[in-house]
Amino acid sequence: MSGPLAASLALNLRATAARTYVRIVGSIREWTWIIGDAVLPNLGMCAFVLLYRTLGAPRSFEALAVFGGILSTYWLNVLWGMGSQFYWEKQQGQLQLYFAAPCSRMAILTGMAIGGILMTTLRSLFGVFMGFVVLGVRVPSFDVGVLALVFTLTMTSLYALGMTLASLFLLYGREAWHLSNALQEPVYFLSGLYFPLRALGALGAAAAGLVPLGLGVDALRQVLMGAHAEGFLPLRAETLILAGFTLAFLVLARAALAYLEGLSKREGRLTQRWQ
Amino acid sequence: MRTLTARLRTAAWLGWQVESNWADPLVFFIYTVLRPLATSLILAAMYWAVGARATRAGLFPAVYLGNAFHVYVTTVVIGMGWVVVEDREEYETLKYVFTSPIGMFSYLTGRASVKLVLATVSLLLTLGVGWFLVHVRWSWSAVAWGPLLATLVLGLAATLALGFLVAGVGLLLPRAAININEGLAVSLYLLCGVIFPIDLLPHGLQELSLLLPFTWWYEGLRRFTFGHGVSARIGALSNVQLLGALLVTTLAFMLLGYRGYSALERRARQAGRLDQTTMF
Amino acid sequence: MPASDTLKPPAVETVGLTRTFRGARARRGRPAQAEVRALAGVDTRIERGEIFGLLGPNGAGKTTFLKILTTLLSPTAGTARVAGFDVEREPREVRRRISLVSGGETSGYGILTVRECLWMFSQFYGVPNRVAWPRIDALIKIVDLEEQTHTRINRLSTGQRQRMNFARGFVSDPEVIFLDEPTLGMDVNAARALRGYVARWVRERAGRTVLLTTHYMAEAEELCDRIAIIDRGRVLACDSVPGLRRQVQGGQHVELEVRPADGALPDLAALAGVQAAWGAPHPERGTRTVKFRLPPDTPLVSVLRQLEQVGVRIDGVATRETNLEDVFIAVVGRGLEDTGGPE
Numbered sequence: 001m002s003g004p005l006a007a008s009l010a011l012n013l014r015a016t017a018a019r020t021y022v023r024i025v026g027s028i029r030e031w032t033w034i035i036g037d038a039v040l041p042n043l044g045m046c047a048f049v050l051l052y053r054t055l056g057a058p059r060s061f062e063a064l065a066v067f068g069g070i071l072s073t074y075w076l077n078v079l080w081g082m083g084s085q086f087y088w089e090k091q092q093g094q095l096q097l098y099f100a101a102p103c104s105r106m107a108i109l110t111g112m113a114i115g116g117i118l119m120t121t122l123r124s125l126f127g128v129f130m131g132f133v134v135l136g137v138r139v140p141s142f143d144v145g146v147l148a149l150v151f152t153l154t155m156t157s158l159y160a161l162g163m164t165l166a167s168l169f170l171l172y173g174r175e176a177w178h179l180s181n182a183l184q185e186p187v188y189f190l191s192g193l194y195f196p197l198r199a200l201g202a203l204g205a206a207a208a209g210l211v212p213l214g215l216g217v218d219a220l221r222q223v224l225m226g227a228h229a230e231g232f233l234p235l236r237a238e239t240l241i242l243a244g245f246t247l248a249f250l251v252l253a254r255a256a257l258a259y260l261e262g263l264s265k266r267e268g269r270l271t272q273r274w275q
Numbered sequence: 276m277r278t279l280t281a282r283l284r285t286a287a288w289l290g291w292q293v294e295s296n297w298a299d300p301l302v303f304f305i306y307t308v309l310r311p312l313a314t315s316l317i318l319a320a321m322y323w324a325v326g327a328r329a330t331r332a333g334l335f336p337a338v339y340l341g342n343a344f345h346v347y348v349t350t351v352v353i354g355m356g357w358v359v360v361e362d363r364e365e366y367e368t369l370k371y372v373f374t375s376p377i378g379m380f381s382y383l384t385g386r387a388s389v390k391l392v393l394a395t396v397s398l399l400l401t402l403g404v405g406w407f408l409v410h411v412r413w414s415w416s417a418v419a420w421g422p423l424l425a426t427l428v429l430g431l432a433a434t435l436a437l438g439f440l441v442a443g444v445g446l447l448l449p450r451a452a453i454n455i456n457e458g459l460a461v462s463l464y465l466l467c468g469v470i471f472p473i474d475l476l477p478h479g480l481q482e483l484s485l486l487l488p489f490t491w492w493y494e495g496l497r498r499f500t501f502g503h504g505v506s507a508r509i510g511a512l513s514n515v516q517l518l519g520a521l522l523v524t525t526l527a528f529m530l531l532g533y534r535g536y537s538a539l540e541r542r543a544r545q546a547g548r549l550d551q552t553t554m555f
Numbered sequence: 556m557p558a559s560d561t562l563k564p565p566a567v568e569t570v571g572l573t574r575t576f577r578g579a580r581a582r583r584g585r586p587a588q589a590e591v592r593a594l595a596g597v598d599t600r601i602e603r604g605e606i607f608g609l610l611g612p613n614g615a616g617k618t619t620f621l622k623i624l625t626t627l628l629s630p631t632a633g634t635a636r637v638a639g640f641d642v643e644r645e646p647r648e649v650r651r652r653i654s655l656v657s658g659g660e661t662s663g664y665g666i667l668t669v670r671e672c673l674w675m676f677s678q679f680y681g682v683p684n685r686v687a688w689p690r691i692d693a694l695i696k697i698v699d700l701e702e703q704t705h706t707r708i709n710r711l712s713t714g715q716r717q718r719m720n721f722a723r724g725f726v727s728d729p730e731v732i733f734l735d736e737p738t739l740g741m742d743v744n745a746a747r748a749l750r751g752y753v754a755r756w757v758r759e760r761a762g763r764t765v766l767l768t769t770h771y772m773a774e775a776e777e778l779c780d781r782i783a784i785i786d787r788g789r790v791l792a793c794d795s796v797p798g799l800r801r802q803v804q805g806g807q808h809v810e811l812e813v814r815p816a817d818g819a820l821p822d823l824a825a826l827a828g829v830q831a832a833w834g835a836p837h838p839e840r841g842t843r844t845v846k847f848r849l850p851p852d853t854p855l856v857s858v859l860r861q862l863e864q865v866g867v868r869i870d871g872v873a874t875r876e877t878n879l880e881d882v883f884i885a886v887v888g889r890g891l892e893d894t895g896g897p898e
Contacts, residue, residue: 011681018678026666029707030449044461047470051321051338054471054505056330061321091364094664096657097723100625101679102650108679182305185313194317199324230324265629268576449665 015103023115045069066131068193081116083165154216160249196230286385311397356456359445430492436532443539488524564639566764571633595788608779656724658736665709680727816866
């Protein structure tokens with residue numbers, strides 16, 4: 001590897017490691033987030049499982065709801081732990097320090113993502129406990145290797161989308177924050193988190209398939225539940241699309257960050273708090 | 276009285292300025308309409324997905340109604356927590372409000388009033404969609420208007436009281452933990468039988484659920500609108516008993532909200548948290 | 556300056572640097588706001604090894620100038636180069652060589668300790684740990700935060716946070732450091748210590764440069780090799796402190812202690828023959844200071860008469876040597892406290 005490239009890589013790896021450290025240390029030192037982020041939200045998932053029981057639905061629907069709840073935790077981390085992070089940094093007055101530093105903004109976002117996975121994994125483990133132990137939901141046996149592959153592709157595509165969202169927040173500030181805040185439940189609906197994607201009809205399901213969350217949930221359900229998942233597209237097709245999403249969003253994120261940083265510098269919004 | 280009114284008006288005006296500080300009406304529309312509606316649509320989609328395989332589909336309209344009214348709880352409970360955190364950490368104005376004559380109660384009530392208005396808009400739209408799209412309908416002549424109105428007022432009072440408690444907790448918590456208020460709204464979603472009968476909860480949780488005014492609120496709204504609720508246990512009680520339970524639990528909550536907030540505020544002052552910044 | 560430095564490009568060079576801010580659009584009963592020209596064709600050249608000061612009232616354009624040089628803001632026109640690299644075309648190269656400290660800055664992740672926060676920023680600049688930790692410990696000592704080394708930032712006082720942020724600026728050992736009112740709000744001793752450090756830091760190694768913006772005349776006089784006086788986006792004068800003084804020499808500098816009639820302050824712009832500015836009030840005596848340079852051909856008594864005619868009583872008269880404030884008033888036409896547009 002050539003000198004400048006190696007130096008640039010080393011710089012960005014340091015930046016990623018440092019920002020990961022901050023996220024992890026913060027999560028450990030302020031443990032009160034565990035209750036609000038990891039325990040209580042999984043109760044919503046339980047409510048949906050119990051709704052299926054109230055309606056007298058087949059037991060496989062309950063498993064659908066559990067997986068949806070688990071995936072929702074990662075979506076929230078992408079939305080709030082990455083997408084809106086630069087907005088909070090701007091509010092704190094830190095953003096200008098990041099932009100005056102020589103490391104890549106994507107390196108910093110990657111550090112936030114990796115650190116955020118600690119919080120999110122704990123939350124999802126609690127969801128697994130609530131769903132499968134407390135509520136007694138069951139799934140048939142599944143291929144762990146395929147599960148790991150599909151899960152990884154889902155995560156990479158989601159977090160790459162998160163990096164793209166970070167650019168929007170950078171430029172639009174509070175408007176994009178509200179937009180993201182408002183699109184939590186609508187995204188749950190459009191992604192079929194708690195019901196088979198097919199319930200949205202062909203067009204609705206196709207639209208939902210454009211978002212990595214919906215496709216990722218559907219693919220993971222197919223791995224875990226087989227035919228009972230009532231999947232939208234064949235598993236292989238969904239896996240390939242997720243890989244494509246990952247690549248596309250990473251490229252888009254990089255271009256969007258560069259473009260929006262330039263635009264923000266021209267309009268003078270980069271260091272403007274309360275905008 | 277005039278001073279109190281002026282303070283409430285000022286706080287409400289500020290709340291409106293903050294809530295409406297969006298350049299794009301589309302964002303406002305999404306926030307006030309689409310988000311609460313989406314939860315209802317999730318329920319509808321779950322109902323459609325099960326379809327003919329559902330053995331108790333007749334309960335769905337009552338479930339939908341409970342979910343529609345839960346928007347008050349989510350809006351006020353989540354909103355009040357964020358008011359405190361935002362004013363403390365983003366705008367750094369909380370310390371100035373606290374040290375001014377307006378008083379935190381007037382200030383928070385004013386800010387909450389705007390959220391109640393927004394939640395009402397969301398409710399009406401959700402009910403409208405339910406009526407026309409999902410066929411969640413009731414007979415207008417069969418609605419018991421008097422008891423329904425009483426139920427509504429008591430439930431809103433309980434919601435406001437809980438909002439104060441959440442605001443008090445917000446004074447003590449760091450920003451990262453303020454999602455506890457969202458978690459609280461969600462746990463009420465589970466505990467109060469918003470979308471399923473509390474009869475499905477384990478016995479210990481059922482008793483806890485009956486201590487919460489919202490459990491009686493949702494069942495009351497359903498009974499006085501549709502003529503029935505979803506819980507067989509509460510269904511065995513008379514209207515007077517149901518309203519009585521709602522009144523008693525609401526009064527208890529109001530006392531808890533007032534006392535709880537005062538204690539939490541005192542603790543926050545002792546711990547020097549009123550002007551802390553805690554982002555990481 | 557060492558011979559090798561003369562071959563390197565200057566630390567900062569700007570040509571016709573301009574920045575205009577678009578006014579806010581009209582909305583909901585509020586009229587549209589006019590566009591603001593924060594910088595209007597600024598030409599500067601700051602050599603390596605200098606401590607260069609930028610002095611100006613609020614809204615003069617100082618912070619806008621700094622933001623462009625630190626790649627946070629794009630110019631509307633003109634060019635700017637830092638350490639030989641164009642801020643628009645080569646921002647990464649610029650960022651590797653600079654650092655920024657904003658005065659009054661209290662940002663920081665509350666959850667981290669002082670040491671951790673400084674380490675985090677050292678990593679953003681690619682400083683290896685074996686170099687970063689000793690440097691951080693030395694900086695913590697210099698800003699007198701040794702006792703708070705392992706204290707979380709959310710437990711620091713405002714002054715301590717400011718000192719921590721000052722240390723943060725030096726953790727990457729930049730070639731050019733931009734200090735935007737670095738001692739703003741600090742107590743006297745802390746401010747003095749930091750100024751001493753800045754002076755030593757520049758002289759410790761050849762090629763280190765400081766661009767300092769400040770409100771404090773004394774700070775600028777003490778530290779800076781050269782000072783540019785900026786107002787309304789234009790550089791009005793740029794020279795060493797002795798050189799600036801020579802520009803306004805001739806005549807005396809006079810300070811009057813005056814007592815306005817009925818407490819109303821007269822308009823000093825109406826005084827013929829002098830450019831005067833209000834100085835500090837003295838509430839315990841009910842008086843206020845008026846300062847001006849008296850040109851050689853203007854008798855003092857004519858100014859005193861003009862003041863008496865507008866109902867001002869003269870309680871005291873003093874004359875002294877030209878100082879930087881006099882230069883500022885003479886060049887800008889008003890005092891440092893007068894406000895303007897976006898800073």
